[in-house]
Amino acid sequence: MTICSNCLDEFPDKEMYIVGKPMMWESDEVGYYTPFCKDCTMKDKEAYIKIIKEPQPPKKRKTTKKKK
Numbered sequence: 162m163t164i165c166s167n168c169l170d171e172f173p174d175k176e177m178y179i180v181g182k183p184m185m186w187e188s189d190e191v192g193y194y195t196p197f198c199k200d201c202t203m204k205d206k207e208a209y210i211k212i213i214k215e216p217q218p219p220k221k222r223k224t225t226k227k228k229k
């Protein structure tokens with residue numbers, strides 16, 4: 162589980178977003194990365210600069226991996 166740094170609830174790791182936040186208040190530069198839940202990425206857009214990583218959809222992809 163991962164704790165959202167905004168609402169402090171716990172979520173499954175695979176559902177977490179990683180967002181970039183400024184090191185200093187009102188800075189436009191990403192200073193560090195922190196986990197955010199989906200709700201917070203949508204509701205608190207001003208709490209972070211940008212989304213660094215989105216959770217992967219749980220679909221199985223057809224890739225080059227072959228099952229035997």
Ligand SMILES: [Zn+2]
Nearest residue numbers: 165168198201
């Ligand atoms: Zn949250």
